[in-house]
Amino acid sequence: xxTTLTINQISRRSGIASSALRYYEERGLISSERAGSGHRRFxxxxxxxxxxxxxxxxxxMTLEEIKTELDKLPTDHVPTGDDWAVLSEKWTHRVDExxxxxxRLRKTLTACIGCGCLSLKSCKMFNPxxxxxxxxxxxxxxxxxx
Amino acid sequence: xxTTLTINQISRRSGIASSALRYYEERGLISSERAGSGHRRFxxxxxxxxxxxxxxxxxxMTLEEIKTELDKLPTDHVPTGDDWAVLSEKWTHRVDExxxxxxRLRKTLTACIGCGCLSLKSCKMFNPxxxxxxxxxxxxxxxxxx
DNA sequence: CTAAAAGTTCAAGCTAACTTGAGGTCAATG
DNA sequence: CATTGACCTCAAGTTAGCTTGAACTTTTAG
Numbered sequence: 001x002x003t004t005l006t007i008n009q010i011s012r013r014s015g016i017a018s019s020a021l022r023y024y025e026e027r028g029l030i031s032s033e034r035a036g037s038g039h040r041r042f043x044x045x046x047x048x049x050x051x052x053x054x055x056x057x058x059x060x061m062t063l064e065e066i067k068t069e070l071d072k073l074p075t076d077h078v079p080t081g082d083d084w085a086v087l088s089e090k091w092t093h094r095v096d097e098x099x100x101x102x103x104r105l106r107k108t109l110t111a112c113i114g115c116g117c118l119s120l121k122s123c124k125m126f127n128p129x130x131x132x133x134x135x136x137x138x139x140x141x142x143x144x145x146x
Numbered sequence: 147x148x149t150t151l152t153i154n155q156i157s158r159r160s161g162i163a164s165s166a167l168r169y170y171e172e173r174g175l176i177s178s179e180r181a182g183s184g185h186r187r188f189x190x191x192x193x194x195x196x197x198x199x200x201x202x203x204x205x206x207m208t209l210e211e212i213k214t215e216l217d218k219l220p221t222d223h224v225p226t227g228d229d230w231a232v233l234s235e236k237w238t239h240r241v242d243e244x245x246x247x248x249x250r251l252r253k254t255l256t257a258c259i260g261c262g263c264l265s266l267k268s269c270k271m272f273n274p275x276x277x278x279x280x281x282x283x284x285x286x287x288x289x290x291x292x
Numbered sequence: 293c294t295a296a297a298a299g300t301t302c303a304a305g306c307t308a309a310c311t312t313g314a315g316g317t318c319a320a321t322g
Numbered sequence: 323c324a325t326t327g328a329c330c331t332c333a334a335g336t337t338a339g340c341t342t343g344a345a346c347t348t349t350t351a352g
Contacts, residue, residue: 006299018299022301037300038300039299
C-alpha cells in the first residue's frame with residue numbers, strides 16, 4: 001500500500017473526476033505534493049476531505065463554504081477523528097435547520113397552496129422568518145397581497 | 147382595482163425583478179397580454195403562479211421542472227383552489243422525501259463523520275440508496291475504501 | 293524501444309437563472 | 323409640451339462548478 005496516490009487513483013476511489021480534483025486543488029480545498037515529473041501525489045487523507053466535500057455538497061453548501069470549514073482543521077497534524085468530530089457537530093445543526101425549514105414549508109404548503117388561497121395577508125409562506133439557502137440571485141420576498 | 151397589472155406592479159408585489167419576470171415569460175412559465183403600446187399587462191392571477199414558482203425554487207426545483215408542473219394546470223379557466231390542490235399534493239410528497247433524505251444524512255453524519263472514521267466499507271454515507279437532487283454535474287459515488 | 297496511457301497547464305466552453313447595457317419608445321406630471 | 327420614469331427588445335455578461343480541448347511530457351506495457 002503506497003503512501004501517496006496518483007490523481008487517477010484518487011479519482012477512482014472517490015468517484016470524482018480528475019478535472020474536478022484539479023479544480024478543488026486550485027480552489028484550495030485539497031492539496032498535493034508533486035513527483036519529480038510534476039505529477040500530483042495525493043496523501044491518502046485527502047480522501048477524507050473529499051468525502052466531506054461530497055457530503056457537504058449533497059445538501060447545498062458551496063465550495064467556498066466548504067473550504068471555510070475545512071480550513072478549520074488543524075494543519076500541524078493529519079486530522080484525527082476528534083478533529084473531524086468538531087466540524088461535524090456544526091454540520092449536524094445545519095442539517096437539522098434544513099429539516100426544520102422544510103417541515104415549516106411543508107406545513108404551509110399543505111395549509112396554503114393546498115387550499116388554493118396563496119393569499120399573502122393570511123399566509124406568511126413567502127416571507128419566511130429565516131432565509132432558505134439559495135443558489136440563484138435576487139430576493140424571494142413577497143410584499144403586499146396578491 | 148385594475149384587472150391587469152404592469153410589470154413593475156407585479157415586480158413590487160412579488161419581489162421578483164422585472165428582468166426575471168421577462169425571463170419567466172420567455173421561458174413560458176407565465177404569460178401576459180400586451181397594451182397597444184407593446185407594454186406587458188399581467189392578469190392578476192400570474193401572482194399565484196409566481197408564488198408557486200418562488201416556493202418551488204426554495205427547495206431546489208429547476209424552472210424546467212416547475213414549468214412542467216404549471217403546464218398541468220387547466221387552460222380553459224383561471225385555476226381554482228382545487229386545481230392548485232392537485233399540484234400541491236405531489237409537492238408535499240417531494241418535500242417529505244427531502245426531509246426523509248436529510249434525516250438519513252443526518253443520522254449517518256452523526257454516526258460516521260462524528261466518529262471520524264469516514265470509512266466506506268462500514269459506512270454507506272456516500273453511496274446513498276436514493277440520489278439527492280444535484281445541481282452540479284458528475285457522479286458523487288464512492289468506490290472501494292478510503 | 294516504441295506506442296499507448298496517464299499526467300501537466302492553460303484557456304475556453306457549458307448550464308442555470310438571471311442581470312446589465314445599449315438604444316429606443318411610451319406614459320404621466322408640472 | 324417637455325422631461326422624466328417606465329417600458330420595450332436583443333445581445334452580452336455573470337457566477338458556480340466543473341468539463342473539454344489543445345499542445346506537450348512522463349510513465350508503463352509489450
